[in-house]
Amino acid sequence: MAGWSKHTGQAVALPLENIDTDQLIPARFMSTPRSEGYGRFLLHDMRRDSDGDPIADMPLNRHSEASILVTRRNFGSGSSREAAVYALVDFGIRVVIAPSFGDIFASNAVNNGLLPLKLDSREVEEILAGMRDDCVTATINLETSMVRIGGECRGFELPDKWRKKLMNGWDDIDLTLDRQEEISAYRDARRAEFGWAWPR
Template identity: 85%
Template structure:
């Protein structure tokens, strides 16, 4: 997975709250191999009618070029399915902006290169109003932890480990491997001090 430090793309509004993982990708699509891509399943039942026809005024259908999604609170709640993140990433999203996220969703997002960007609810509402039914160019910088959209600039908090993962394209295993020398040194010191506890 490629890391990223700065992303400029089109932001689109989906002014709904509590969009859960079953909405992000309905369970019936999860038997599809990931190699075939999950993007077409993203928010399937919001984007398409019962006949499978795309709903014209659905924001993601109007703006398939968008790579930054803006939504209301509690985004990614529900079950822990990582496929919800796969669907967003495969559709082309690099970031989701919301006032709050499901904890497991947020961790899965970072491990797959997707930024869960948390902003104050009032700020999010201002962005949603500014976007309306349209798109706007936005730039996210992970080094400075800033979001620039239109003439507005917003700072955001991002845990250091999350920033390291996103910028390097790492998951939890890569983060552990980065400390391999420390791990080996600890093991050697432990073995030297407590040799009797080690099997012969």
């Protein structure tokens, strides 16, 4: 997975609350091999009618080139399916802006290079209100923790661990390996002090 520090793309508005992981990718599609891509299943039942045809006024159908999603609170709640993140990433989404996220979803997102960017509800509502035709250009900078959207710059908080993962394209294993010297030093010190407890 490639890391990134700055992303500019089209932001699309999806002004809904409580979009859960079952909506992001319905369970019936999860038997598909990941190698075939999950992007076409993203929000399938919101984007398509009962005949499987695209719903014309659905924002993600009108702006299929969007790479940033602006939505409301509790995004990614529900079951802990990582496939929900796969669907977003495979569709081309790099950033989701919302007031709050499901905890497991947020962790899965960062491990797959997708930023769950949290702003307070007031800021999100201001952004949504200013999005003409549901779509504007936005730039997210991980180094400065700033997002420029709708002509305004806004700061956001980002845990250092998440910043490091996103910028380096790392997951939890990579983050652990980055501290290999400290881990080895601790192991050696423990062995020296408590050699009697070490397997022989």
